[in-house]
């Protein structure tokens with residue numbers, strides 16, 4: 370009787386241990402499933418640009434990042450043609466709507482600001498910052514690049530790239546830096562603080578033009594790039610301030626394949 374009890378007790382213990390192990394596995398499984406969304410793409414290591422093509426986000430594989438043939442950025446080297454479409458900006462003041470995510474600092478733009486390029490018009494939707502520059506010009510990289518993103522009626526993009534070199538302190542850039550939210554992924558709207566994107570453009574609107582892609586996943590090849598020839602300036606101290614939030618967020622140079630770059634005559 371005694372030994373029977375002992376066996377029963379041992380059996381119960383074994384059962385209990387097995388059950389808790391099973392429950393443990395099950396809970397672990399559930400936990401894994403819950404935070405099982407794909408790792409976020411980034412700029413370093415295993416989630417960096419070399420791996421974007423194999424990564425998935427919202428069931429969308431970023432294959433173009435790997436297999437595309439008109440990817441951006443590029444090194445703007447030889448200019449193989451000229452064009453005469455004049456570029457003009459009509460950017461108006463907008464309340465500051467700023468968001469810092471893990472990839473950039475971005476300012477949304479209220480409706481009504483646009484560029485005129487030749488006889489076409491494209492609406493500005495946002496602008497954001499990269500460090501170092503994504504595009505190069507004849508091999509030269511710059512400390513920063515600003516992207517002014519315009520949407521076309523056919524859901525494509527015209528993006529103006531403004532290169533930024535070291536030079537004098539830039540009060541307009543400082544105004545943005547001073548408003549970068551501490552909290553990540555949280556949009557902050559300052560109704561009473563306004564800014565004008567025009568202040569971030571150089572005086573000359575001479576540009577390089579080529580057909581490319583988004584420089585972030587999903588690397589969609591629906592972007593007309595206009596990279597301005599004349600850079601604007603910020604101080605080294607100002608770059609360091611940006612780096613406190615974003616250390617580096619530039620995709621490496623992509624192959625040109627058979628694309629050509631033309632320039633405003």
Ligand SMILES: [Zn+2]
Nearest residue numbers: 497499516584
């Ligand atoms: Zn960009």
